[in-house]
Amino acid sequence: MNDMIPHAFHYRKKSTGWQVILSYKADGKWKQKSKQGFSQKSLAKAAGEKLLKEIAENYVPTPADPLMQNITLKQFWAIYQIDKKKQLSDGSIDVYENAIAAFSDLCNIPLPDLTRAYIQTCVNESKLSASTVELYMSKFKVMIRHAITFYELLRKSPMDGIIYPEINEEEIQTISTKEFNCLYAYLHENQYMLSVMAAVGYYAGLRYGEIAGLTWASIDLDKKELKVIRQFKRFRTAEKTYEYKLGKLKTSNSKRTIPMPITLQRILTEYKEAKFPVAPDGRIFYLKNSETNIINHHIKKVLPDTSIHVLRHTYATTLLARGVDIKTVAALLGDTVETVIKKYVHYSEEMRRNAAQNIQNIFDLE
Structure with missing residues (x-):
């Protein structure tokens, strides 16, 4: 937001120390704020930047504000972020910022100058995957809709009518029981803690962040249950x-x-008895961060094209292949039924074919 507000700093050395004067424009008028009494000019500069930051954080633009007339999508992101502060998760913010970085030329054009033709060209010429392009453009579409609805910056969205490349559905990657056993044996020998994490992914289908967030309070070894909290x-x-x-x-x-199956119960029991150090917040896997690069690095030593998330896919497809209904699979995965059907479409189609055959067997009996 700082770069949206016209401003200038002036410094004066007085008998009481250095003074910083911040002149800035808001509501079409120039205003001033100042701080003084600093022993060094560098301290006065730092104080001036802090003043500007405070003004920017509390700045509420209006449609009539001159600053809004030629605002770019990149600049409007700062306003949108403030307006949607309570709704935006850290993950969502990362996606928006990645989108702005990926389409920097588009996002530096004033909103009134953005045309559907130009946006379509950006979509057509992008080297990103079709799904990523559509995801990033959906973020721009939401921001522009906000600019129209709340600030009346445009009469019509230039995002309307954009045609996206066809997304090729990639087949879900899974591994066999034999492959997992090889992986588990290697990890158990060389990276014991990671072997236990992999087992949780394979036998319970947790996401990596959920695995990393487990505490002994969320695991009931007697009842053979994991609570994802x-x-x-x-x-x-x-x-x-x-x-x-x-x-x-x-x-x-x-x-x-x-x-949890008995195999996972045994693995977790052995891990608990080994008395591995627990994180200060109670997590049973003492990790400094939630990035997957370390565990994926070790997984790829055995299965080069595999990641920790493939174990979750394997869990889901194994349940579907064994006839577990989609609603139950969705509940166990922590997903919606719609997500499971879309993601594992090939397996759900196989279930429908099996159901059709079963119906014939049931009703065609003489």
């Missing part, structure tokens, strides 16, 4: 850096209780 994830700080800690799950559906 929180996840270990990345948070954006006020300084725009990141910290990792326990937080809310991905969606409301993600909170669930999962029955």
Whole structure:
């Protein structure tokens, strides 16, 4: 937001120390704020930047504000972020910022000058995958709709009528029981903690952040149950850096209780008896962050084209192949039925074919 507000700094050395004067334009008028009494000019500069930041954070633009007339999508992102502060998760912010970085030329054009033809050209010429292009454009569409609805910056959205490349449905990658056994044996020998995490992914279908967020309080070894309550994830700080800690799950559906097979019960029991150190917040896997690069690095030593998330896919497809109904699979995965049907469409189609055959067997009997 700072770069949207016309401003200038002036510094004076007085008998009481250095003074910084911030002149800035708001509501079409020039205003001033100042701080003084600093022993060094560098301290006065830092104080001036802080003043500007405070003004920017509290700045509420209006449709008539001159600053809004030729605002770019990149600049409007700062306003949208403030307006939607309570609704935007850290993950969503990352997606928006990645989208702006990926289509920087588009996002630096004043909104009134954005045309559907230009946006279509950007879509057509992008080297990104079709699904990523559509995802990023959907974020721009939401922002522009907000600019129209709340600030009346445009009469019509230039995003309307954009045609996206066809998304080729990729077949879900899974691994066989033999492949997992090889992977588990390698990890158990070389990276014991990671072997246990992999087992949770394979036998319970948890997302990586959910695995990393498990505590002994959420695991009932006697009842053979896992309770998914929180996840270990990345948070954006006020300084725009990141910290990792326990937080809310991905969606409301993600909170669930999962029955664990005897094999997983045994693996977790052995891990608990080994008395591996527990994180200060109670997590049973003492990880500094929630990134998957380390575990994926070790997985690829055995299965080069595999990642930790493939174990979740394997869990889901195994249940579907064994005849577990889609609603139950969705509940165990913490997904919606619609998501499961879309993601595992090939398996759900196979279930429908099997159902058709069963119906024939049932009703065609003489």
